[in-house]
Amino acid sequence: MSFIPLSQPDITDAEIDAVVNTLRSGRLSIGPRQARFEELLADRTKRRHAIAVSSGTAGLHLALLSLGIGPGDEVITTPFSFIASANCILFVGAKPVFVDIDPRSLNMDPTKVEAAITPRTKAILGVEVFGNPTHMDRLAQIAGKHEIPLVEDCCEGLGGTHMGRPIGSFGRVGVFGFYPNKQITTGEGGMIVTDDDNIAGLCRSYRNQGRGDMLGRGTPTSASPHDSRAGSWLAHERLGYNYRLSEINCAMGIAQMERLDQMLAARCRVAGLYMQRLMDFPDLILPNMGVDPNCEGSSWFVFVVRLCDLYGQVERDRIIEGMRRHEIGAANYFPCIHLQPFYRRQFGCAPGMFPIAESISQRTLALPFHNGLDETQVELIALTLKVMLDREKLLKR
Numbered sequence: 350m351s352f353i354p355l356s357q358p359d360i361t362d363a364e365i366d367a368v369v370n371t372l373r374s375g376r377l378s379i380g381p382r383q384a385r386f387e388e389l390l391a392d393r394t395k396r397r398h399a400i401a402v403s404s405g406t407a408g409l410h411l412a413l414l415s416l417g418i419g420p421g422d423e424v425i426t427t428p429f430s431f432i433a434s435a436n437c438i439l440f441v442g443a444k445p446v447f448v449d450i451d452p453r454s455l456n457m458d459p460t461k462v463e464a465a466i467t468p469r470t471k472a473i474l475g476v477e478v479f480g481n482p483t484h485m486d487r488l489a490q491i492a493g494k495h496e497i498p499l500v501e502d503c504c505e506g507l508g509g510t511h512m513g514r515p516i517g518s519f520g521r522v523g524v525f526g527f528y529p530n531k532q533i534t535t536g537e538g539g540m541i542v543t544d545d546d547n548i549a550g551l552c553r554s555y556r557n558q559g560r561g562d563m564l565g566r567g568t569p570t571s572a573s574p575h576d577s578r579a580g581s582w583l584a585h586e587r588l589g590y591n592y593r594l595s596e597i598n599c600a601m602g603i604a605q606m607e608r609l610d611q612m613l614a615a616r617c618r619v620a621g622l623y624m625q626r627l628m629d630f631p632d633l634i635l636p637n638m639g640v641d642p643n644c645e646g647s648s649w650f651v652f653v654v655r656l657c658d659l660y661g662q663v664e665r666d667r668i669i670e671g672m673r674r675h676e677i678g679a680a681n682y683f684p685c686i687h688l689q690p691f692y693r694r695q696f697g698c699a700p701g702m703f704p705i706a707e708s709i710s711q712r713t714l715a716l717p718f719h720n721g722l723d724e725t726q727v728e729l730i731a732l733t734l735k736v737m738l739d740r741e742k743l744l745k746r
């Protein structure tokens with residue numbers, strides 16, 4: 350058996366054929382595949398609008414821009430996430446205000462969110478970390494009470510539900526990402542979802558060089574963008590970007606969406622194998638998705654275990670190294686955002702500011718997780734992890 354990677358995209362002939370057909374169609378950008386991919390995401394999340402963009406990060410940028418957030422504004426978010434969920438706040442010149450997390454769900458602690466609201470708070474940006482939607486309903490309530498929007502960074506939660514509602518339907522605006530380690534991939538790509546016509550129109554315009562009016566008209570899907578007679582094509586209403594997603598990517602996305610339920614079931618199966626195999630490891634805290642044990646409604650993004658307090662960052666990092674030496678891809682998901690070199694330098698962030706997030710992020714460890722993992726591989730990973738844990742214990746004697 351060779352190296353077991355941390356993640357691996359699930360690509361079949363359906364995706365390959367879809368891409369080849371697109372190449373043969375001659376229409377490579379702004380076409381029917383974008384419209385269809387958007388429709389599939391809007392349906393799945395029960396939202397009026399879906400706007401395809403070039404990445405989850407681009408989508409978060411446009412979400413904040415379309416809400417009118419800018420310099421002088423504060424946005425409350427989590428220090429325990431992928432860095433893009435805080436960086437997007439900086440893209441628009443606003444200030445990220447971090448709050449500590451709840452140790453069970455690893456998501457922002459709603460009580461601390463409410464305590465952090467000031468007159469300058471212009472949004473709450475919540476993340477379903479590792480696909481766990483716990484507290485998103487509470488964040489929506491708090492945002493509603495204070496009359497500020499909730500931005501849902503649902504990049505890790507496609508296909509999941511919470512309190513009977515799809516992930517992606519909680520925020521004024523939600524954003525998905527389709528990087529190759531996500532539940533579905535388009536290589537690179539993202540999707541903004543919202544019920545708000547105004548936000549949708551602005552996002553459509555911003556992704557396409559600021560073309561068009563508030564309804565997104567002048568962003569031709571039928572008129573060829575190469576046709577100089579398409580008058581509005583050269584009218585730029587606002588400072589925009591090129592955050593479009595090509596037809597090639599959208600073709601992949603359609604094929605992946607058609608297999609989403611099947612892929613979520615495969616991820617559930619792998620998570621179940623891990624749960625069963627690791628249940629009896631006394632030094633591990635297993636992921637708590639906050640949903641029922643049959644996986645109903647959950648969308649597994651990664652499989653992250655936490656070492657108990659006997660172990661620290663040094664031991665955790667050595668375990669990751671050891672697993673890699675045994676050809677098993679493991680990783681330290683996530684290092685705290687506020688302790689990244691850039692945030693320390695720019696904002697004077699330092700250890701001790703968010704003790705729960707910091708303590709947890711020193712002890713978390715992502716194990717290989719993808720649709721095709723089988724029992725033998727999970728057994729190999731579990732055995733290797735056990736040896737590494739025992740080894741660390743002996744070293745401490």
Ligand SMILES: *Cc1c(COP(=O)(O)O)cnc(C)c1O
Nearest residue numbers: 404405406431433504526527528
């Ligand atoms: C993946 C991810 C993003 C960014 O998505 P990209 O498509 O890689 O830009 C943003 N936020 C979170 C929480 C993510 O996991």
